Amino acid sequence: MESQLAEVRAALSQSGESTFEGAKAKAELVVQELNNVTLNIAVTGVTGAGKSSFVNALRGVQDYEEGAAPTGAEKSTMTPTMYRHPTMPNVNIWDLPGIGTENFTAKKYMKKVNFNAYDVFLILTSTRLREYDIMLAKEIEKNKKNVYFIRTKVDQDVDAEKRKGKTEEQTLSLIRHALKEKLKDLGSTHIFLVSCWELHKFDFNKLICVLEKDLPDNKRNALIQSLSVYSMEILDKKYNTFEKAIWFSAFASGAVGAIPVPGVSAAFDFPVITAFLTSYYFSFGLNEKSLTKLSDRVNKSIRAKIHESELIKVIAARSMACLAVELSSYLASEGLEGGLKVIPILGIVAGAVLSFSTTLLVLRKGSDELYRAAKEVVEMAGIE
Ligand SMILES: Nc1nc2c(ncn2[C@@H]2O[C@H](COP(=O)(O)OP(=O)(O)OP(=O)(O)O)[C@@H](O)[C@H]2O)c(=O)[nH]1
Ligand SMILES: [Mg+2]
Structure with a gap:
């Protein structure tokens, strides 16, 4: 119990509020905001630049998939075509038509694609930048939106230049230099070199870091959770994002008193926990579809370990009763299963604290188990 009270106090200080009620009210606002937030990413650029391929890569979808x-x-x-993220319905990636001819002004293009609908613009090019791309970037900046340049298909450049004796670093540096030169009049422009086939290579991760920095909190979380697990670094980012969300999920939970769940004697907010752990499960790529894709990509089966986790099995089977029993084992392991003593602290309803602290404990233990499994998957797949 002492450690649980310490957890409550730590969560209170994390919330920046001095009372449980204050933290709860704040948490409810944050959760509401997170549920309502939408992130709209516009992908634009010349015809054939690789826009549609990049949209698919961002969604973790293969080009041939339905x-x-x-x-x-x-x-x-x-x-303009909107592609909703397969597991994060609040992340929309827009495949915009290729920027046409030089006599179609950037202003007209922005109007045509309804620029107000987007949070960020990514301008793609697979060769040299045209004056038109630069005009478009200026127009986007004029409209107070963030714009980033993406040089696509660098895998092709690296291969082609290798035949002429250039190293990967030399090729990348030449491309970067040429783009910077072309963009020198555009103040703080970001340029990223990527390949849709190999997101873990080149600058994709840098792009994510910059977007993370530039986006407001709630949109940043949506972005990170929506990305496929293409590297250990992104898995850790996802874990950290969720970790930050744990305290307010627990505060925003049903709280007052026990919610009866078959097979569980201690009080915790089952709907909140189920929703939270299920989103971890998808975001970490532990669902069957993601594992199949990854297995195909790296050419080996990487499921074996996953099946050792009871938690993953019950989430996959969508068996709520089994999930409740599985989660209650976490409480049992902490000696909390046989009902909790009511201790009034911090001047609030004891039931609320108990529900909060058991919810917090189950979320922590559950998320750690899913993270461990996801880490094993990444290691087995040999992704750096
Ligand atoms: N090697 C390599 N090829 C790519 C990459 N991205 C796209 N491609 C290929 O480039 C071609 C054009 O890609 P799309 O994604 O259709 O290009 P787009 O910009 O949507 O083209 P439009 O819709 O016609 O404007 C396709 O054959 C892709 O397979 C990449 O990163 N590396
Ligand atoms: Mg296209």
Whole structure:
């Protein structure tokens, strides 16, 4: 019990509030905001730059999958098309039509694609930048939106230049230098070199770091949670994002008193926990579809370890009763299963603290188990 009270106090200080009620009210606001937030990313650039391929990569979807943005020379995007993230419905990636001819002004283009609908613009190019791309960037900045340049298909450049004896570093540095030169009039422009085939390589991670820095808190979380686990670094980012969300999820939980769950004698907020752990499960790529994709990509089966986790099995089976029993084992391991003593602290309803602290404990233990499993998957897949 002492350690639980310490947890409550720590969570209170994390919330920046001095009372439990204050923290709860604040947490409810944060959760509401998170639930309502939408992140709209616009992907634009010249025809054939790799926009549709990049949209698919951001969504963790293969080009040939159902629901993927059509790619290839004969599959040009003609109107702004929204692609909802497969597991994060509040993240929308927009495949915009290729920026056409030079006599179609940037201003007109912005109007045509309804620029107000987007939080950020990514301008893609697979070759040299055109004056038109620069004009568009200026127009975007004029409209107080963030814009980033993405040089795509660098895998091709690296391969081609290797044949002429250049190292990867030399090729990347030449591309970077040429782009910087072209963009020198545009104040603080960010340039990222990427390959849709190998997101873990080149500058994709840098792009995510910059977007993280530039986006407001709630949108940043949505972005991180929506990305596929393409590296150990992104897995850790996801874990940290969720960790930060634990305290307010617990505060915003049903709180007052026990919520009866079959097989569970201690009080905790089951709906909050289920929703939270299920979003971890998808975001960490532990669902069957993500594992199949990863197995195909790295050419080996990486499921074996996952099946050792009871928690993952019950989440996958969507068996709420089994999940309740599984979670109650966490409480049992802490000696909390047989009902909790009511201790009035901090001048609030004891039931609320108990529900809060058991919810917090179950969220921590559950998220750690899912993180461990996801880490094993990444290690087995040999992703750096
Ligand atoms: N090697 C390599 N090829 C890529 C990459 N990204 C896209 N491609 C290929 O480039 C071609 C054009 O890609 P799309 O994604 O269709 O380009 P787009 O910008 O959507 O084209 P439009 O819709 O016509 O404007 C396709 O054949 C892709 O497979 C990449 O990072 N590396
Ligand atoms: Mg396209």
